[in-house]
Amino acid sequence: MISTIGSGITVAENRSTSPQPIVTAEDLAVGYRGNTVWRDASFAINRGEFVAIIGPNGAGKTTLFRLLLGILQPAKGSLKIFNAPPTRGNPRIGYVPQRHIIDAETNIESLELVRLGFSGRKWGLGLFSQNDRKFALAALTGVGAPDLAHRPLSELSGGELQRVFLAEALVSNPEILLLDEPLSNLDIRRESELLRVVNEVVRSRNVTALLIAHHINPLLPYLDRVVYIANGKVATGKPAEVLTDESLTALYGIRIEVLHDSRGNLAIVGLEDTQGEHEQ
Amino acid sequence: MTFSLNLFADLQQIFYYPFMQHAYEAGTVVAIVAGIVGYFVVLRRSSFAAHSLSHIGFAGAAGAALFGISPVYGLLLFTTVGGSSMAILSPKATYRDISIGTVLAFMLGLGVLFISLYTGYATAAYSILFGEILGISSSDVLLTLIAGLTILAAVALVYRPLLFASLDEDVAEAKGLPTFLLGIVFMLLVAVATSIAVQVVGVLMIFSLMVTPAAIAQQLAKRPRRVIIISVAVALMTTWSGLFVAFYEPYPVSFFITSIVFVLYLLARLSNRIMKDKTVYRTISER
Numbered sequence: 356m357i358s359t360i361g362s363g364i365t366v367a368e369n370r371s372t373s374p375q376p377i378v379t380a381e382d383l384a385v386g387y388r389g390n391t392v393w394r395d396a397s398f399a400i401n402r403g404e405f406v407a408i409i410g411p412n413g414a415g416k417t418t419l420f421r422l423l424l425g426i427l428q429p430a431k432g433s434l435k436i437f438n439a440p441p442t443r444g445n446p447r448i449g450y451v452p453q454r455h456i457i458d459a460e461t462n463i464e465s466l467e468l469v470r471l472g473f474s475g476r477k478w479g480l481g482l483f484s485q486n487d488r489k490f491a492l493a494a495l496t497g498v499g500a501p502d503l504a505h506r507p508l509s510e511l512s513g514g515e516l517q518r519v520f521l522a523e524a525l526v527s528n529p530e531i532l533l534l535d536e537p538l539s540n541l542d543i544r545r546e547s548e549l550l551r552v553v554n555e556v557v558r559s560r561n562v563t564a565l566l567i568a569h570h571i572n573p574l575l576p577y578l579d580r581v582v583y584i585a586n587g588k589v590a591t592g593k594p595a596e597v598l599t600d601e602s603l604t605a606l607y608g609i610r611i612e613v614l615h616d617s618r619g620n621l622a623i624v625g626l627e628d629t630q631g632e633h634e635q
Numbered sequence: 636m637t638f639s640l641n642l643f644a645d646l647q648q649i650f651y652y653p654f655m656q657h658a659y660e661a662g663t664v665v666a667i668v669a670g671i672v673g674y675f676v677v678l679r680r681s682s683f684a685a686h687s688l689s690h691i692g693f694a695g696a697a698g699a700a701l702f703g704i705s706p707v708y709g710l711l712l713f714t715t716v717g718g719s720s721m722a723i724l725s726p727k728a729t730y731r732d733i734s735i736g737t738v739l740a741f742m743l744g745l746g747v748l749f750i751s752l753y754t755g756y757a758t759a760a761y762s763i764l765f766g767e768i769l770g771i772s773s774s775d776v777l778l779t780l781i782a783g784l785t786i787l788a789a790v791a792l793v794y795r796p797l798l799f800a801s802l803d804e805d806v807a808e809a810k811g812l813p814t815f816l817l818g819i820v821f822m823l824l825v826a827v828a829t830s831i832a833v834q835v836v837g838v839l840m841i842f843s844l845m846v847t848p849a850a851i852a853q854q855l856a857k858r859p860r861r862v863i864i865i866s867v868a869v870a871l872m873t874t875w876s877g878l879f880v881a882f883y884e885p886y887p888v889s890f891f892i893t894s895i896v897f898v899l900y901l902l903a904r905l906s907n908r909i910m911k912d913k914t915v916y917r918t919i920s921e922r
Contacts, residue, residue, distance in 0.1 A: 424809045444811015452805035460680070461802070464857040468802060475799030476810055480791050507857050523806065 374401035377531060377563050378423065382432035383589075385418055391430065392418050396589035400580060402530070403561040405554060407574045410584035416567045417453065419584070420533045423565075424450060436531070444476075449524030453535040453567075457508045457516065465511070465519045466491050466504040472523035494526035495519070498552050514545035518552065525556065532556070532564040538573065546573050553577075571598065572620045598623075638883045649882050658768045658888070661776045662874040664783035665835045665844065670867030671790055672828040673849035674859070675821060679801045682846050683732055684721065684822065687739040688829045689841040691717040694746025696763040696833070701753045706763055707775055710833055711782070714826035717742050722822040726815050727804070766837030766889040768878070779831045786827055793820055798859055835874065836889045843893040844870055847900050854903040869899060 376399040384394035392415035400406055408416045421427040422434055425441035434440065437447060469491040474481055481487070495501050500518040503511065511519065517537050524532060534553065538546050554577045557564045568574060571581070571594070581597045583590045583606060590597050590606045597603075598621055603611040607625070614622040639645055649655045676685050695713025696706035717738050724734035750760065762770065771779075790797075800807040800817045808814045825845075832844050852865035877892035884891075 426809065443809070446810075448809070450806055450809040452809070454805065455803060456680075460677075460853075462853045462857055463802065463859065467858055471795065471799040471802065472806070475795050475803075475807060476812060477795055478792055480794050505857070523803070 376400065377402045377437065378565075379435045380432065381434075383422075383429055383434050384431035385415065385422055385427065386430045391587065393584055393587045393589050394431065396432070396591075398582065398589070398591035400563060400565070400582075402563055403557065404563050404579040405557045405577050406563070406565045406580045406582060407571060407578050408565055408567045408582045408584065409569070409571050414584045414586075416584055417535055419582070420450070420535055420565070420567070423531075423533060424448065446527055447530045449527065449529030449532045451517075451520045451524050451532075451534045451537055453539070455516070455520065459509050461509045462507045464505050464507055465500075465522075466495065468508060468519060469494055469522045469526055472526040490526050491522070494522040497525060497556070498522045512545075513540040514542075514549060517541065517545075517549055521549075521552065521556075530562060532562055532566075534564065534566040536567050536569070538566075538568050538570075543573075550574065550577060575619060575621070645879075649879065653773075654769055654771075655878070655882060657771045657773060657776050658878055659875070661771050661779045661831075662768055662835055662878055663871065664779050665832045666848075666870035666874040667867050668783045668786050668828045669832050669844035670848050670852075670870035671863055672786065672824050673845045673847075673870070674852070674863050674866050675797060675801055676825060676845055677849040677853060678798075679821065681731070681821075681825070682842065684718070684735055685825050685829060685841060685845045687721075687735050688714045688718055688822075688826050689833055689838045689845075691739060691742040691746075692830055692833055693763055693838045694742050694749065697746045697749035697753060697760065700755060700759045701749045705772075705775060705778075706759065707778055707830060707834065710763075710830035711827065713742060714830050715823055718822035718826035719819050722815075722819040726818065762837070763833065764837050764839050765887060766833065766835050766840065768835045768888050769881070771834055775834065779834065782827050782831050786824055789820065789824060793817060797821060836892055840889050840893050843889075843896045844874070847896045848873065851896075851900050851903040854907040869896070873899065 378398075378400040380396050380398050383396040385392050408419060410416050418427065422429060423436055423441050425443040425445065436445070466488065470487045472494070473490050474484065474487040492501065492504055495504050495518075498518045498521045500515065500522065503515055503519060506515075508516065508519070521534075521537070524534075532553075537549060537553075541549060550573060553564055553566065556562055557577075565582075566574070575594060578594050580591060581594050583597050583603070586607050588606055590602055592602075598613055600611060600613055603613060603623065609625060611623060611625040614624060616622070650659070673685075676682055692710040692714045695709035695711070697709070698713070699706045699709025721731060721735045721738050724738070725731045753759075761767075796807070796812050797817055797820070799810075800812055800814045801821075804814055807817075829841060829845065832841055836843050848869040849862070849866040851869050852862045855865055856862045873892055873896045877888050877895055880891045881888040
């Protein structure tokens with residue numbers, strides 16, 4: 356890197372000329388107790404990409420996250436994140452799981468949860484460290500939700516909660532974000548609001564985001580790459596490469612047709628019929 | 636003994652008696668510990684665990700009576716063994732109810748056996764069920780203090796990770812926190828806290844110190860540290876005033892404690908309701 360060039364330009368050049376792989380999988384297979392969930396997966400995800408993980412229920416989308424988090428070990432092949440096998444508790448990964456145990460009884464303000472994303476790993480009372488409050492507020496501001504800071508979690512709507520969880524994941528400045536179905540339970544407006552926020556994070560901080568979703572259409576304007584998991588197989592590439600009749604037909608093993616409407620939305624025909632057979 | 640309107644004179648009279656001194660000493664330790672541990676019980680929705688551990692403690696106390704040792708040792712042994720088995724049998728806090736129930740039934744069975752073998756007076760069992768703080772010995776006060784300090788030290792050490800694992804277990808696990816171990820630590824904290832709290836309110840009324848003060852505090856504050864401070868304050872106020880009233884009235888201390896804390900709970904719910912209505916009203920009128 357040449358020091359006289361501004362950092363912004365250098366980053367931009369890096370991105371366009373030599374993409375840095377942040378996740379690489381080679382001949383990867385995964386399973387639980389001898390049952391293979393999917394196999395033969397080889398792909399690379401570069402720094403600063405917005406990636407969607409798409410596929411039917413039970414196809415093994417969350418399983419991919421569990422591998423990346425180091426909670427689950429590959430059955431075969433190799434998986435590398437930051438050029439090393441995944442280990443549990445990697446602070447460079449921010450994670451928003453599908454389930455949270457927040458209910459009507461959780462009378463705790465949002466800021467306190469976000470704060471734990473920063474200091475929850477530290478032992479002791481931390482009576483004299485007030486930095487985490489500052490960072491937590493900055494993280495909430497970063498997802499456009501500073502006004503939620505002092506609201507109790509129990510009173511937040513689905514979309515507001517997702518922003519708080521996103522801030523909780525971002526407060527420790529991760530380089531990669533794993534978002535497990537953040538769009539479920541959101542209406543169309545909240546869905547696109549949240550996606551805009553995630554996209555903003557990806558573009559402005561050069562963070563890599565992997566987002567699990569059921570439907571590809573709301574994501575299409577933002578995506579750099581799609582990882583499609585179905586039928587025990589994994590297909591990856593740019594949306595235009597993966598979402599074609601040929602690649603989806605190969606993936607599912609039956610004839611699939613991808614239809615386009617005038618606004619660029621996709622309809623994948625044949626998928627619904629096969630979905631049941633591939634659930635595990 | 637007569638009650639005067641001079642609080643200082645009343646307290647002087649109360650503390651003249653060693654049994655009242657002991658009661659206040661043990662009651663204070665128990666209130667502080669129960670107020671703190673109770674917050675995590677409420678946060679983790681583990682009130683069934685607290686309930687079960689106190690009942691398991693009853694079996695332990697019955698066993699201790701059988702072997703002629705102080706009931707608190709039996710309580711400690713049974714609740715710690717029972718609590719850690721519950722945590723080990725089901726690693727995820729959310730699905731713990733079934734393993735808790737299973738361990739509870741087994742250990743209560745042992746309690747029944749001990750009681751049938753025990754030939755002494757039934758008063759020992761009665762005091763475990765309903766609490767008998769006025770009869771507490773100075774060695775039991777010392778044991779209560781040691782147990783209380785141990786709990787405080789442990790909570791101070793695991794405070795943030797335990798809070799994190801209680802609020803957001805999956806994220807805490809992904810961040811590399813030992814959530815399984817924290818689950819065991821939590822159950823041990825509840826076990827020891829329950830064992831010493833049984834002396835004050837008995838097995839059957841354990842919620843009055845382990846759950847209700849924290850539930851009251853949660854109505855009044857939204858930040859964990861504040862909630863814990865309020866919870867401890869409520870537990871202390873309740874225990875102290877319960878002992879105070881019981882000194883002048885011929886009825887059991889635990890009855891006064893449970894009644895006072897229940898009234899406070901109703902008041903907290905009511906005030907929370909009024910505050911919420913006000914907020915809604917303000918938001919609507921601002922629009």
